Structures are given as C-alpha cells and as structure tokens.
Amino acid sequence: MKINMSHGSGGAQTSGLINDIFLKAFGNKILNRLEDAAVLSLSGKVAYTTDSFVVTPLIFAGGDIGRLSVCGTVNDLLMMGAVPKYLTAGFIIEEGASAQTLERIAQSMAKAAKEAGVKIAAGDTKVVEGSGGVYINTSGIGEVVKSGISISNCKAGDAIIVSGNLGEHHAAILAERMDVQNNIKSDCAPLNAIVVNLIQNNIAVHCMRDVTRGGLATVLNEIASGSRCGVEISETQLPVSDEVRGFCDILGLDPLYMANEGKMVAVVSGRHAKKALETIKSSRYGKNARIIGSVVEGKGVTMTTALGGRRAVDVLYGEGLPRIC
Amino acid sequence: MGPLQRVINELGGYSGEPIKIMEVCGTHTASIFKNGIRSMISPKISLISGPGCPVCVTPASYTDRLVEYALKEGHCVLTFGDMMKVTGSGLSLTEAKAHGGRAVMLYSPLAAIKMASGEPDTQFVFAAVGFETTAPVYALLIEEIIKNDIKNLKLLTSIKKIIPAVEYICENEAGIDAFLCPGHASVITGCGVYRQLADKYRKPFVVGGFDGEHILSALYEIVSQLQSGRFEMKNMYPSVVSEDGNTKAALLINKYFETSDDYWRGIGKIKASGLRLRQPYAGYDAGSAFSCNEERLPQGCRCADVILGRISPADCGLFKTVCTPFAAVGPCMVSAEGACGIWYKNSI
Numbered sequence: 001m002k003i004n005m006s007h008g009s010g011g012a013q014t015s016g017l018i019n020d021i022f023l024k025a026f027g028n029k030i031l032n033r034l035e036d037a038a039v040l041s042l043s044g045k046v047a048y049t050t051d052s053f054v055v056t057p058l059i060f061a062g063g064d065i066g067r068l069s070v071c072g073t074v075n076d077l078l079m080m081g082a083v084p085k086y087l088t089a090g091f092i093i094e095e096g097a098s099a100q101t102l103e104r105i106a107q108s109m110a111k112a113a114k115e116a117g118v119k120i121a122a123g124d125t126k127v128v129e130g131s132g133g134v135y136i137n138t139s140g141i142g143e144v145v146k147s148g149i150s151i152s153n154c155k156a157g158d159a160i161i162v163s164g165n166l167g168e169h170h171a172a173i174l175a176e177r178m179d180v181q182n183n184i185k186s187d188c189a190p191l192n193a194i195v196v197n198l199i200q201n202n203i204a205v206h207c208m209r210d211v212t213r214g215g216l217a218t219v220l221n222e223i224a225s226g227s228r229c230g231v232e233i234s235e236t237q238l239p240v241s242d243e244v245r246g247f248c249d250i251l252g253l254d255p256l257y258m259a260n261e262g263k264m265v266a267v268v269s270g271r272h273a274k275k276a277l278e279t280i281k282s283s284r285y286g287k288n289a290r291i292i293g294s295v296v297e298g299k300g301v302t303m304t305t306a307l308g309g310r311r312a313v314d315v316l317y318g319e320g321l322p323r324i325c
Numbered sequence: 326m327g328p329l330q331r332v333i334n335e336l337g338g339y340s341g342e343p344i345k346i347m348e349v350c351g352t353h354t355a356s357i358f359k360n361g362i363r364s365m366i367s368p369k370i371s372l373i374s375g376p377g378c379p380v381c382v383t384p385a386s387y388t389d390r391l392v393e394y395a396l397k398e399g400h401c402v403l404t405f406g407d408m409m410k411v412t413g414s415g416l417s418l419t420e421a422k423a424h425g426g427r428a429v430m431l432y433s434p435l436a437a438i439k440m441a442s443g444e445p446d447t448q449f450v451f452a453a454v455g456f457e458t459t460a461p462v463y464a465l466l467i468e469e470i471i472k473n474d475i476k477n478l479k480l481l482t483s484i485k486k487i488i489p490a491v492e493y494i495c496e497n498e499a500g501i502d503a504f505l506c507p508g509h510a511s512v513i514t515g516c517g518v519y520r521q522l523a524d525k526y527r528k529p530f531v532v533g534g535f536d537g538e539h540i541l542s543a544l545y546e547i548v549s550q551l552q553s554g555r556f557e558m559k560n561m562y563p564s565v566v567s568e569d570g571n572t573k574a575a576l577l578i579n580k581y582f583e584t585s586d587d588y589w590r591g592i593g594k595i596k597a598s599g600l601r602l603r604q605p606y607a608g609y610d611a612g613s614a615f616s617c618n619e620e621r622l623p624q625g626c627r628c629a630d631v632i633l634g635r636i637s638p639a640d641c642g643l644f645k646t647v648c649t650p651f652a653a654v655g656p657c658m659v660s661a662e663g664a665c666g667i668w669y670k671n672s673i
C-alpha cells in the first residue's frame with residue numbers, strides 16, 4: 001500500500017495508519033492512552049533535546065532512518081550524563097511512501113528504543129505532497145545522573161578517547177547512494193552501555209560528545225574553543241577500518257570529517273585515561289576505542305601525522321564532497 | 326635507520342641554496358598538508374602550488390553558464406561535488422538550488438544516463454570539468470549517450486590539458502627550480518612528455534605518487550638532482566605511470582575530443598591547453614565555446630599569482646581576512662584542491 005493524502009486527513013485513515021503501524025510497533029501504557037500529551041514522572045534534573053532526521057536512502061546497510069532517529073536523540077541525552085527515559089516521534093510522510101517501508105522503520109525504531117531503554121511516549125504523523133520521502137523528528141528527555149559534563153570543562157592534561165572506528169555511517173550512506181557494493185555498515189547505535197559504565201566506574205569524565213555530522217575534527221575544534229584550550233592528536237591512533245580508509249582514499253574524503261552515528265568522544269582526567277579506555281573497550285559498541293590524544297594549553301587542534309609531520313585540523317567547511325579528480 | 330627516516334633527515338637538515346619546487350597537482354598540495362610535510366622539511370625548501378586544481382582554473386563565465394542552465398525551466402545541471410560550491414561572477418550551483426534551480430551532484434558520469442532516460446522531458450547538462458584524468462570518463466559518457474540514443478543530455482565542457490600549462494609556467498615564470506609532476510594526469514599522458522620538458526628547461530621533473538612517503542621520496546629525488554646539478558625526468562610512481570601513458574584512454578579521448586586553445590581562470594588563454602568535442606559530436610555540446618572567456622578576477626584576489634607560483638596564499642592581502650572558506654573571494658579558496666583553502670584549513 002502507498003500512503004496518500006487521505007492518510008493525513010485526521011480521519012479514519014489516519015487512525016488506521018497510527019494503529020496498524022505506529023501503535024503496533026511502539027505501544028506502551030503511556031502512548032496507548034492516546035491523550036493530547038503524555039504525562040511523565042521524572043526525578044531530579046532532566047536533560048531534554050530534539051533532532052530531525054532526513055537521510056536518504058531510508059534504509060541502508062547497518063540501519064535505517066528509524067534506528068537513526070532513536071539513536072541520535074538517545075545519544076545526545078547520554079552525552080550530557082543523562083539516562084534517556086522517553087522520546088516523542090513526529091513523522092512527516094510524503095505521499096507515495098510505502099506503508100511496508102513505514103512499518104519496517106517503525107519496527108526498527110521500536111527495537112532501538114528497547115535497546116536504549118526508552119519509551120516512545122507521544123507521536124504525530126503528517127502527510128504532505130511529494131514523492132515518497134519520510135522525515136522523522138524525535139525529542140527525548142532523560143534524568144541527569146552525572147552533572148557537570150560540559151564542552152567547557154576540558155583541562156590541559158585530559159585524555160581524549162574515541163569510542164571506535166570513524167566514518168562508517170558516512171561511508172555506508174555514500175556507498176548506497178553510489179550503488180557501490182562493499183561490506184561497510186553504518187555504526188548507528190545507542191551508546192548507553194559506554195556512558196553508564198564510565199559513570200558507574202567513577203571515571204572523571206569532563207566532556208562527552210557524540211561524533212555525528214562534521215566528524216571528529218569538528219567535535220575536537222568545539223572542545224578546543226568551548227574549553228579555551230588546545231587539542232593534540234596523533235594520526236596513528238585514529239581508529240579507521242581498512243575498508244573505510246580505502247573507500248575514502250578513492251573518493252578523496254577524510255575520515256576526520258565524516259559522519260558517525262554510534263561513536264563518541266570522551267574527555268577524561270589524564271589520571272583516569274587507562275581505566276576509562278578499558279571501561280569503554282569492554283562496553284557494547286566500544287571495543288575499538290582508542291586514546292587519540294590529549295588536551296593541552298593553547299588553542300586549536302593540531303595533529304602529529306603518521307610520518308611525523310604536524311598540521312592543523314580545522315572544522316568542516318560546507319559539505320564534505322568527493323573531489324573531482 | 327630505515328631509508329624513509331634517512332630521506333626525512335636529509336630533507337629536514339637541508340642547508341644548501343634555497344630551492345623552490347612547484348607541486349603541479351592539487352591532490353599533491355592536499356597530501357603535503359595532510360601529512361604535515363611542510364613541517365618536516367628544511368625552510369630552505371619551499372613548496373609552491375601549481376595550476377592543477379580543475380575547479381580553480383575553470384573560468385567564472387563557465388560557472389555562470391552552469392548556473393544559468395540550473396535556473397532555466399525544464400533544465401537540470403549534473404556535476405561532480407567540487408563544482409557545486411564555486412561561484413562565477415554571481416551565484417554558485419549550491420546557491421542556484423536555493424533560488425529554485427536544479428543541480429544534482431553525481432558520483433559517476435554514467436549515472437547521468439540513468440537520470441536522462443528517466444526524465445525524457447528534462448534537458449540535462451553535464452558539467453564536464455577536469456584534466457586529462459577525467460577526460461576519458463567524459464569520452465565514455467558520450468559513447469553511452471550515443472549507444473543509448475539519449476537526446477536530452479549534453480555536456481558543457483571545460484577540460485584542460487596540464488602539460489601546456491606547465492610549459493606556460495616554464496616560459497613565463499622565473500624562480501621555479503623543479504617540478505613535482507602530477508601522478509593522476511601522468512597515468513594518462515605518460516611520463517615521457519616530462520623528459521622533453523626537463524631537457525628543454527633544464528629543471529628536474531619528478532613524477533610522484535600521493536602518499537606522504539611517495540611525496541617525500543620525490544622531493545628527495547628533486548633535491549638530490551639539484552645538488553648534483555642534474556635535471557632529469559624521473560618516474561617515482563612506476564606502479565601506475567608508464568613512459569607512454571594509457572594509450573587506450575588517449576585513443577578514446579582523441580576519438581571524441583580535439584585540442585583547442587583554452588582560457589584558465591585568472592591566467593587567460595593558453596595555447597592548445599584545452600579539449601573540446603570534435604565537430605561530428607558538436608550536437609552533444611551545450612555551448613561550451615561561448616562559456617569560456619577571458620576575465621578579471623575579483624578586486625584584490627591573487628588566485629592567478631597563487632596558481633602561477635608567484636606567491637603563496639598567505640601573501641595575498643585577502644587571505645584569512647576577507648577571503649575565507651565561509652566567504653570565498655577566489656576559486657583557490659573554494660575547492661578541496663585549491664591551495665588557499667588547503668592553507669587556510671591546515672596551516673599551523
């Protein structure tokens with residue numbers, strides 16, 4: 001079945017769509033009440049965020065827009081030291097979208113939500129003219145269990161840890177768009193285990209950031225400017241799989257600037273560096289973690305290259321586009 | 326000590342006469358910065374960027390024409406990534422899209438065939454920009470257009486030949502002691518052509534690959550030649566570059582394209598430096614001959630001096646002040662292979 005404008009009318013077909021696809025996938029006590037708003041119980045400080053997802057193709061190696069929309073928002077909450085509790089999900093569906101695809105997306109969201117320990121507590125659907133596109137907005141709320149984690153908290157001597165191989169989501173999406181066959185899969189994942197374990201092990205975490213659009217280079221520059229410090233990294237320590245490295249070499253892309261959807265940077269006190277690394281490595285989605293460098297006095301991000309040279313690592317400007325020749 | 330370390334030590338400790346080496350290709354410039362090579366070699370060895378960034382040397386009038394097509398009812402421009410961002414005298418293709426124009430970024434020119442057959446009522450214009458490296462792909466595209474009898478796909482070409490530009494620099498610019506020759510373009514042209522240049526201009530011409538190690542070895546070869554008073558062509562990228570080049574690709578180019586005089590942004594006309602579609606295939610051309618005119622760069626912009634190796638990007642008065650990747654004045658700041666953009670992003 002294809003979605004048409006009548007599915008967005010607010011009448012019987014809208015109810016059918018909600019019941020058959022969304023409630024079937026997400027159903028829980030709060031959502032099933034179908035009230036105008038969800039009423040939630042939370043304690044202490046809460047973290048609250050929102051993100052929209054517009055990726056094409058909707059389904060790709062290693063994930064889909066549904067999984068992405070849950071993981072993206074969940075990870076943003078986690079990075080503030082919060083345990084994610086509830087999400088809302090808003091769907092803007094272009095007419096012509098396949099109901100089967102929507103169902104697959106919704107099921108995938110439900111699975112990711114279960115993995116991340118969150119409930120989808122409220123939702124909305126709209127149908128607009130178009131040609132089969134699907135856009136999702138999620139917002140999320142979580143309870144802060146470790147406060148004081150901030151982009152402005154990093155200090156000289158801190159260690160910088162990346163939780164795993166870079167560039168996989170970006171490379172997987174590009175490969176799909178280019179119709180290139182390879183084994184690269186999106187890394188799209190909720191990072192609860194890594195964050196919860198860091199906090200439970202009493203690691204002195206000063207800052208956490210998920211490494212999404214703009215890539216690691218952009219996150220490191222945000223740390224340098226947010227904390228008024230310098231960042232030194234070593235190229236040989238950057239975790240990149242051989243397959244992503246090869247893909248990047250062909251297209252003239254740099255893994256430092258590529259998007260990830262299941263990777264984070266943790267900036268921890270230098271004295272906890274080793275313990276933090278071990279904690280992350282033993283957590284789900286963290287086995288390829290590496291200490292890539294440290295926070296120093298000064299400003300900007302500087303990298304020691306594999307050959308022993310030094311260069312600045314700037315933020316991403318414009319889109320990260322493959323080169324012409 | 327391994328051979329690589331010895332090369333690094335030699336280049337780092339060089340204390341002879343000041344040497345100016347031009348890396349012709351933008352990919353070399355990018356790799357030199359990516360690997361931090363400038364920080365590893367003696368300050369007496371200066372590396373200057375050459376004309377080998379296709380986006381940087383494409384005339385603004387060509388980009389203007391693309392933008393015109395993108396904004397024209399029923400038209401769609403197909404292009405590789407870099408051309409999306411460059412501005413002509415007005416808008417870039419990215420900006421044209423925001424004005425309601427249609428421009429689609431492709432990863433392979435052959436995807437153009439699929440798009441054109443899927444939308445027979447739209448006139449597609451492919452932005453065929455690049456050097457010898459990319460020319461065979463455009464030749465293949467023409468072949469596919471003919472084979473599939475595609476009526477609604479034309480090429481707007483601005484395809485340049487790098488050797489005439491290098492020769493132009495040898496003739497007109499003093500002070501460059503040696504050339505690091507482009508690895509990619511040499512795959513097509515072969516390295517033999519550089520032997521003639523080395524003899525004629527009595528300078529080392531060394532063909533190098535793109536890894537940091539490749540570049541260091543090529544630089545070491547250049548410095549060794551200069552120190553011992555030699556000026557030879559040396560192919561340091563023999564795994565992919567042969568003496569005569571890829572003759573199959575050259576034949577393919579030659580079947581569809583002929584050499585013509587061409588305009589280089591900021592430099593002007595260079596004799597026999599372009600490739601245009603041959604007369605029998607002129608029907609597949611979207612008016613390329615009228616899209617490349619001599620022109621002036623924006624006021625204060627010294628991209629031409631950068632491309633010709635007269636100054637480094639930091640010597641331009643607009644660099645980092647008025648001209649940044651956020652608001653690029655000249656083309657060298659826009660492209661991933663443009664010297665100014667690379668300097669801006671990677672200089673310590």
